[in-house]
Amino acid sequence: MSANPDNARDTSSRFGTFALVFGVSFAVLYVVCDMAALPMFTYHPGTDRIDPGFAPARRDEGPAMYWYGWIASSTLGASILGLLAVLLPENIGRKIPLALAWIAPVVLLPILIYSLKFYWRW
Amino acid sequence: MDFVLDYISVNTFWTILSIVHALLAVALLGALTHQAVAVLAPTRAGAAGGFVTRFRSVSGPSYAAAVCLLWLLAFIFGGWIYTKYRIYVRIPIEQEGFWKTLGAFELKEHLSTIGLGLLPVYWYLWKNVRNAAYANARKWLTVVLAAICWYAFLTGHIVNNVRGFGS
Numbered sequence: 132m133s134a135n136p137d138n139a140r141d142t143s144s145r146f147g148t149f150a151l152v153f154g155v156s157f158a159v160l161y162v163v164c165d166m167a168a169l170p171m172f173t174y175h176p177g178t179d180r181i182d183p184g185f186a187p188a189r190r191d192e193g194p195a196m197y198w199y200g201w202i203a204s205s206t207l208g209a210s211i212l213g214l215l216a217v218l219l220p221e222n223i224g225r226k227i228p229l230a231l232a233w234i235a236p237v238v239l240l241p242i243l244i245y246s247l248k249f250y251w252r253w
Numbered sequence: 254m255d256f257v258l259d260y261i262s263v264n265t266f267w268t269i270l271s272i273v274h275a276l277l278a279v280a281l282l283g284a285l286t287h288q289a290v291a292v293l294a295p296t297r298a299g300a301a302g303g304f305v306t307r308f309r310s311v312s313g314p315s316y317a318a319a320v321c322l323l324w325l326l327a328f329i330f331g332g333w334i335y336t337k338y339r340i341y342v343r344i345p346i347e348q349e350g351f352w353k354t355l356g357a358f359e360l361k362e363h364l365s366t367i368g369l370g371l372l373p374v375y376w377y378l379w380k381n382v383r384n385a386a387y388a389n390a391r392k393w394l395t396v397v398l399a400a401i402c403w404y405a406f407l408t409g410h411i412v413n414n415v416r417g418f419g420s
Contacts, residue, residue, distance in 0.1 A: 143380075146373075147374070147377045150373035150374040151374045153370065154370050154373060154375075157367070157371075158367045158370055161363070174336075177340060193340055194340065194343075196335075196339055198335065198362060198366075199332070201366075206370075209370065230393070232375075232390055233393040233394040236364070236368070243364070247356045247359050249356070250353060250355050251352075251356055
């Protein structure tokens with residue numbers, strides 16, 4: 132995220148800071164939302180019903196889906212964090228390691244596998 | 254979309270969506286694999302032009318926008334058919350007790366979503382391809398996205414084999 136006197140390149144650099152912080156925090160927040168059951172809403176595909184927050188499946192109405200709600204929660208959180216990062220002084224924004232963009236998903240992979248331990252049975 | 258169902262059956266409609274999702278995934282897989290191989294094993298100037306050399310000598314930056322668009326479209330179609338998967342595919346697989354298949358699919362869903370969130374920074378890194386300071390992050394993020402894409406593609410294929418739409 133190098134500093135540039137040119138205005139267009141400065142905007143590009145700010146977008147880079149936003150994109151990096153958004154991507155990393157989206158990944159982390161998504162895993163947190165999944166493991167802590169924090170969807171913004173719950174979708175019931177059998178009846179097309181949408182409930183706010185986490186709602187268990189209703190009797191005789193089929194399963195409940197939380198995936199869409201996790202995406203919404205993490206998108207909102209990551210957007211806020213990304214915008215806050217853009218407001219930081221540029222010398223601080225520049226210190227955020229770019230490598231986090233690929234390290235975050237690699238580190239989160241074993242956590243995700245562990246979170247799915249229910250399925251790894253013989 | 255209900256008017257479509259005047260002409261084709263419900264099963265055919267969802268099968269078409271599933272096939273479109275798969276075709277988008279094939280295109281995405283090809284683009285990301287080319288790009289990942291190009292950054293992992295770039296060609297030397299003047300190298301002989303065999304199949305492998307040509308495979309890895311693509312221009313990485315020209316693939317970035319297509320990869321973002323294809324990932325987004327494949328994700329939208331995947332998210333669309335996911336509602337029907339949850340009822341008509343997943344429940345029978347649960348009843349058959351194929352738990353590892355379901356777990357592998359859950360992991361695909363998680364990794365594809367995380368990959369989606371990383372697309373803006375991926376695009377930014379490729380947009381600034383001349384910035385040498387970004388080279389390492391660009392290379393490994395591309396490789397990670399390609400690995401996610403391969404995993405998602407193969408898992409989707411396996412789940413479709415276990416119980417695809419209309420089965």
